Amino acid sequence: MLEFVKILSILILLSAFVLMGNKRINSYIETFRAQSLLIALMAGINGIIMLKTEGRFDLLAVCVLILVLKVIYIPGLLHRTYAHVKYEVEKDFILNIPILISVCSALVVFTYFCLRTLSSIIPNSIILQLVNSVSVIWIGLFFMISRKKAIGQIIGFLVIENGLFVTTMLGTEGMPFIVDLGLFIDLITAILIMGILVFRINDQFDSIDTDQLNKLKG
Amino acid sequence: MNNVIYILVQIVVILAVAPLVNGINRKVKALSQKRKGAPPWQMYFDLYKLLKKNAVVSDVSSWIFKAAPYIVFATALAGALLVPVSSKLAGSQIPGDFILLIYTLVLGRFFMMAAALDTGSTFGGMGSSREAMISSLIEPSILVSLFTLGLIARSFSLPEIMMSVQNNGIPLSNPVYIMVFLAMVIVLIAETCRIPVDDPSTHLELTMIHEAMILEYSGRHLAFMEYGAAVKQLIFMTLLVNIFLPTDQLINFSGLLAVLLSLILYVIKIIIVAIVIAMIEIKTVKLKLFSIPNLAALAFILAFIGVLQYFILGGGYA
Numbered sequence: 001m002l003e004f005v006k007i008l009s010i011l012i013l014l015s016a017f018v019l020m021g022n023k024r025i026n027s028y029i030e031t032f033r034a035q036s037l038l039i040a041l042m043a044g045i046n047g048i049i050m051l052k053t054e055g056r057f058d059l060l061a062v063c064v065l066i067l068v069l070k071v072i073y074i075p076g077l078l079h080r081t082y083a084h085v086k087y088e089v090e091k092d093f094i095l096n097i098p099i100l101i102s103v104c105s106a107l108v109v110f111t112y113f114c115l116r117t118l119s120s121i122i123p124n125s126i127i128l129q130l131v132n133s134v135s136v137i138w139i140g141l142f143f144m145i146s147r148k149k150a151i152g153q154i155i156g157f158l159v160i161e162n163g164l165f166v167t168t169m170l171g172t173e174g175m176p177f178i179v180d181l182g183l184f185i186d187l188i189t190a191i192l193i194m195g196i197l198v199f200r201i202n203d204q205f206d207s208i209d210t211d212q213l214n215k216l217k218g
Numbered sequence: 219m220n221n222v223i224y225i226l227v228q229i230v231v232i233l234a235v236a237p238l239v240n241g242i243n244r245k246v247k248a249l250s251q252k253r254k255g256a257p258p259w260q261m262y263f264d265l266y267k268l269l270k271k272n273a274v275v276s277d278v279s280s281w282i283f284k285a286a287p288y289i290v291f292a293t294a295l296a297g298a299l300l301v302p303v304s305s306k307l308a309g310s311q312i313p314g315d316f317i318l319l320i321y322t323l324v325l326g327r328f329f330m331m332a333a334a335l336d337t338g339s340t341f342g343g344m345g346s347s348r349e350a351m352i353s354s355l356i357e358p359s360i361l362v363s364l365f366t367l368g369l370i371a372r373s374f375s376l377p378e379i380m381m382s383v384q385n386n387g388i389p390l391s392n393p394v395y396i397m398v399f400l401a402m403v404i405v406l407i408a409e410t411c412r413i414p415v416d417d418p419s420t421h422l423e424l425t426m427i428h429e430a431m432i433l434e435y436s437g438r439h440l441a442f443m444e445y446g447a448a449v450k451q452l453i454f455m456t457l458l459v460n461i462f463l464p465t466d467q468l469i470n471f472s473g474l475l476a477v478l479l480s481l482i483l484y485v486i487k488i489i490i491v492a493i494v495i496a497m498i499e500i501k502t503v504k505l506k507l508f509s510i511p512n513l514a515a516l517a518f519i520l521a522f523i524g525v526l527q528y529f530i531l532g533g534g535y536a
Binding site: 003006007010013014017018021097098101102104105108109112124127128131 | 391392393396397511512514515516518519520522523526527529530
């Protein structure tokens with residue numbers, strides 16, 4: 001069981017890298033969906049362990065929430081929003097993809113060196129998963145920086161949220177249910193607002209390139 | 219004496235199985251297109267036919283052109299000696315490790331590229347430059363993944379790596395091995411000129427890499443070039459199956475029967491991997507040349523995550 005969680009945590013990190021290497025808006029959304037599915041699996045496994053040891057079932061409820069929200073609802077919403085926007089393939093990043101990926105691997109090493117000092121108080125297997133999930137946060141942040149279109153920034157935000165969720169799940173063995181619920185409601189609101197904003201930006205500027213927001217339109 | 223037997227078995231098995239892999243690959247692809255296709259052993263006949271023929275050599279070419287096929291074949295065969303097909307037989311010490319293996323193969327590749335440039339045809343130069351690009355991109359990932367395995371096994375010699383993997387339970391349930399395995403699959407595809415990187419079955423000037431380099435060859439020389447490529451492909455597949463899908467630990471007796479059994483299992487594994495690779499080729503489209511760095515970056519990242527997990531766990535998998 002524990003071995004399986006380890007593999008899942010590495011796969012989540014890998015999905016962040018795959019996201020970084022993607023160019024198409026559809027594959028952004030699908031990669032995010034896959035990552036959320038992996039996280040739901042992880043929450044499910046941890047939830048079963050929790051149910052057996054402590055009799056709490058809130059992590060299982062969170063798992064179902066993730067399945068409904070992040071695997072089905074939000075990707076569907078993004079697909080619907082971007083059905084109207086004409087950009088299919090992103091061409092301009094701040095750097096080219098292999099360099100972006102190398103920077104990401106440097107970020108993973110950086111995270112490792114930051115968290116290495118914890119090894120005296122936390123067992124090694126937890127540190128491995130912590131490094132992976134904190135790296136996902138960093139990579140999500142970097143993803144937001146590297147993409148110029150609004151969709152990249154939304155997906156980056158969602159990936160940061162995914163990373164935060166896994167980190168808290170590992171760090172606290174499941175937060176109080178009410179906190180998780182609050183986070184999810186925040187997330188939906190944020191995505192809805194962003195979706196509307198993208199719509200408006202596209203309407204006003206005929207493009208979702210956020211660089212163009214720097215220019216005034218008369 | 220033991221070493222002589224090892225070398226003999228190694229050469230015989232590798233030379234006998236290598237053309238079969240290509241044949242199976244072509245057959246599976248033909249079946250997927252609802253063609254009947256040539257029988258899997260067609261490449262043996264092809265090689266026999268080519269070996270009987272004389273080679274035509276351009277009169278502006280130098281000795282490199284004539285020497286290259288033999289060098290390519292010899293380096294591939296020398297590399298094959300370092301990758302045991304059956305770890306039952308490799309108990310005796312083989313000098314040389316995987317660094318020697320990689321750079322022996324690179325030596326052959328260097329001469330292949332030089333020979334392609336030698337005749338001065340446009341295709342040769344194009345193929346050489348592409349091959350140089352791909353090989354330099356893919357080399358870091360293969361070295362990092364093999365170094366990871368070497369670190370876990372605490373030895374750089376391939377037989378010892380295989381032994382250590384066999385003693386560690388199922389390798390593909392271990393995160394480090396999974397990452398390195400995926401990296402090695404991409405390396406295998408890139409090194410053997412399979413479809414996402416290069417299409418071995420076309421002679422279209424825009425896409426060919428390996429074929430562009432051997433375009434000028436004919437007869438005996440072509441046979442050696444193709445045989446060398448097949449042996450090289452088999453080396454990478456052997457690495458893959460014997461490290462990540464070990465079966466030798468299941469045979470808990472020794473002697474001639476054990477060696478025979480492990481060789482049969484080895485051939486079965488190779489056939490399965492050949493079919494899987496053909497499936498990958500059927501399912502994917504060829505990448506454009508400038509997307510290949512992205513694939514190489516993915517392979518490197520997989521290997522890198524593998525080595526990082528190993529270090530985070532403080533060698534916990536040894």
